[in-house]
Amino acid sequence: GAGVSQSPSNKVTEKGKDVELRCDPISGHTALYWYRQSLGQGLEFLIYFQGNSAPDKSGLPSDRFSAERTGGSVSTLTIQRTQQEDSAVYLCASSFLLDGYTDTQYFGPGTRLTVL
């Protein structure tokens, strides 16, 4: 019964570099979410994958952000040309769907991204 895992746990990068964050959801969960939390801020929704449907990308803050979910399982969040304001903890969650909506979301430990 492994939970949601994320890698790396910490990432320090230089401004302008690209980064990739990985999320392994709980097996069988059809819904996957990416959030981020900046220092002192609440949880900010980024993107939502629901089964084979087109993802809801409405929360992505700019076109430098993109995410993929391959084979309905592992997801990667890519940030291109990182900026200092991208520094945050990036959280991934997965869930079953209940009536087409999210059931209880299970969160990974997060990736702390620091852009110098």
Next chain:
Amino acid sequence: GESVGLHLPTLSVQEGDNSIINCAYSNSASDYFIWYKQESGKGPQFIIDIRSNMDKRQGQRVTVLLNKTVKHLSLQIAATQPGDSAVYFCAEAYSGAGSYQLTFGKGTKLSVIP
């Protein structure tokens, strides 16, 4: 697999009436609470939040009430509109010990009758 046979609790209200959605949280140490709205096929949308040092907070047409004694949170929507139809769920967060733990509750489906 999926939770076949189980359904979200549903609240049906007439357009124009006020809606009250309730949530019981589990951790008495939680110090931050958030209400999210999720429309079909979309991700969660932040509505309003409240910290544990408050018992009421108002936004635009929404009010969140926190009762720490009984670990209860409610979301009140004034003059409910068809666009309010969605699933609403609360989240509790505990930021102690240098870690951040967020727990989402099960949602409530709000159906607005025109």
